[in-house]
Amino acid sequence: MSLPDYRSRVLSAKRFLSLGVVGLSLIAAGCQVRPLYSEAAPAIGSGGASGSVRSKLSTVAINQPGDRVTQEVRNHLIFLFAGGAGQPASPAYNLQMVVYARDLSLALVQNAINDKSGQPTAGSIRMTGNYVLTRVSDGQVVGRGTRIVTADYDAPRQRFAVVRAQRDANNRAARELAEALNLSVAQDLAKF
Structure with missing residues (x-):
């Protein structure tokens, strides 16, 4: 393997890794995590928050x-x-x-005097x-x-x-x- 082949493999691996990170961040951006007892986020166009x-x-x-x-x-x-x-x-x-x-x-644990009361x-x-x-x-x-x-x-x-x-x-x-x-x-x- 020559030096240019090695560099191109490293660059393609870095590109693949960076594309994977960007893809995962886009997927994670759609997730919503909030506490169960928190106030609900206001809906778009509504006057305020719905009931918690x-x-x-x-x-x-x-x-x-x-x-x-x-x-x-x-x-x-x-x-x-x-x-x-x-x-x-x-x-x-x-x-x-x-x-x-x-x-x-x-x-049923028997005591030291071997109680067999059941x-x-x-x-x-x-x-x-x-x-x-x-x-x-x-x-x-x-x-x-x-x-x-x-x-x-x-x-x-x-x-x-x-x-x-x-x-x-x-x-x-x-x-x-x-x-x-x-x-x-x-x-x-x-x-x-």
Whole structure:
């Protein structure tokens, strides 16, 4: 290979690389990345910005619960949606939610005196939340989904301590499920 051939190959490789960089920058220029809870950019020709996801979340009403676990999830969601302001007076969206909690025994660890009582010493609460988000004005389904969370707990030998550990695990799972549902509903509302 002579020196002129080497230079022409290097120059053609540099040209190819520079064309690739320019092409990728043109592709990347069409992408838009912004935070989920940010204010929406104003549309061309409109008087201002459309409503943000946070303001849309504050107009979501949640159905009445049927049990304590669903009430816990609902309370956390109301706080997350409205920032502590409560349910909206005139909702634009309605959230129908069903929550199931299941207690799972995970492990049986025998103590040092070889206790063979057969009682589990660890457990887990699996909480499933199904939701359907509809627009009040026309009844259109805006979003639907299912979220599952788990919360682990230790089960000591005292009966009251086990009941309290299960209740605390239910409360933790309800809080985590509410946060997961909050994110899912916000993503559904960001599309509209």
